[in-house]
Amino acid sequence: MIRLAANLSMLFTEHDFLDRFAAAADAGFRGVEYLFPYAYSAEALRTALDENGVEQVLFNLPPGDWEAGERGLASLPGREDEFRDSMVEALHYAEVLGCPRVHAMAGLLPQDADARIQAEAREAHHATYLSNLRFAAEEAAKAGRELLIEPINTRDMPGYFLCRQDQAVAVLESVGADNLRLQFDLYHCQIMEGDLIRHLERLLPHIGHVQIAGVPERHEPDIGEVHYPAVLERLEALGYRGWVGCEYRPAHGTREGLGWGEPHGLVS
Numbered sequence: 001m002i003r004l005a006a007n008l009s010m011l012f013t014e015h016d017f018l019d020r021f022a023a024a025a026d027a028g029f030r031g032v033e034y035l036f037p038y039a040y041s042a043e044a045l046r047t048a049l050d051e052n053g054v055e056q057v058l059f060n061l062p063p064g065d066w067e068a069g070e071r072g073l074a075s076l077p078g079r080e081d082e083f084r085d086s087m088v089e090a091l092h093y094a095e096v097l098g099c100p101r102v103h104a105m106a107g108l109l110p111q112d113a114d115a116r117i118q119a120e121a122r123e124a125h126h127a128t129y130l131s132n133l134r135f136a137a138e139e140a141a142k143a144g145r146e147l148l149i150e151p152i153n154t155r156d157m158p159g160y161f162l163c164r165q166d167q168a169v170a171v172l173e174s175v176g177a178d179n180l181r182l183q184f185d186l187y188h189c190q191i192m193e194g195d196l197i198r199h200l201e202r203l204l205p206h207i208g209h210v211q212i213a214g215v216p217e218r219h220e221p222d223i224g225e226v227h228y229p230a231v232l233e234r235l236e237a238l239g240y241r242g243w244v245g246c247e248y249r250p251a252h253g254t255r256e257g258l259g260w261g262e263p264h265g266l267v268s
């Protein structure tokens with residue numbers, strides 16, 4: 001049985017953040033994920049999990065200055081100290097929340113530079129990314145956690161450093177840490193590369209977490225060009241036993257749009 005987690009940064013936004021845990025549990029979700037926990041104390045979040053009987057399955061490391069447009073620190077040359085601090089903070093939250101995995105966003109390449117500068121920057125980001133991920137995977141291993149990396153489509157996030165599955169696999173293999181795994185977001189993969197079922201088959205040994213959304217609008221999985229019943233059936237047949245994060249923006253209301261999840265135990 002596919003295990004669905006509600007992404008509380010996108011679902012149940014009809015409610016205040018701390019009330020979304022109850023709304024998710026009431027709709028049949030047994031796991032939750034969201035972008036960032038840091039606006040709340042870890043203890044308050046722990047209480048929200050416990051009171052509603054849901055598991056925390058994923059959240060991201062602090063991403064730098066999100067409001068100013070930053071999208072992660074892991075590949076940013078010169079920001080290594082901040083990245084290390086962000087890992088320490090994330091592991092503290094992971095411990096209190098009992099969350100088995102955290103996601104390190106890669107960050108953006110410099111925009112508006114000429115091709116030569118872009119190429120040099122890409123090399124510098126790659127080297128920084130590998131060394132930061134080596135450090136972070138080691139820290140995560142000491143704490144008994146997994147560290148995830150996620151290719152994100154560059155239409156939604158222009159300049160995002162990690163945007164293709166092969167690039168991610170090359171990074172995982174270069175770092176070579178057992179607890180460094182792939183966050184496979186089918187929405188991003190469909191936009192950049194397509195061929196979702198073949199990607200799942202090939203990438204399964206690397207996958208630590210899956211996320212889904214309809215393409216191209218990022219609405220419910222039953223809206224758009226991807227036939228998710230077939231994709232999820234294949235995922236299950238392949239033996240994937242992890243979580244599938246529902247990371248989409250409801251087209252109308254969250255509950256109104258949950259009909260697609262009824263075969264997986266959700267209630268609309």
Ligand SMILES: O=C(O)C(=O)[C@@H](O)CO
Nearest residue numbers: 035060105150185211247
């Ligand atoms: O945007 C996505 O997709 C995510 O999974 C966020 O957590 C940013 O990485």
Ligand SMILES: [Mg+2]
Nearest residue numbers: 150185211247
């Ligand atoms: Mg995602």
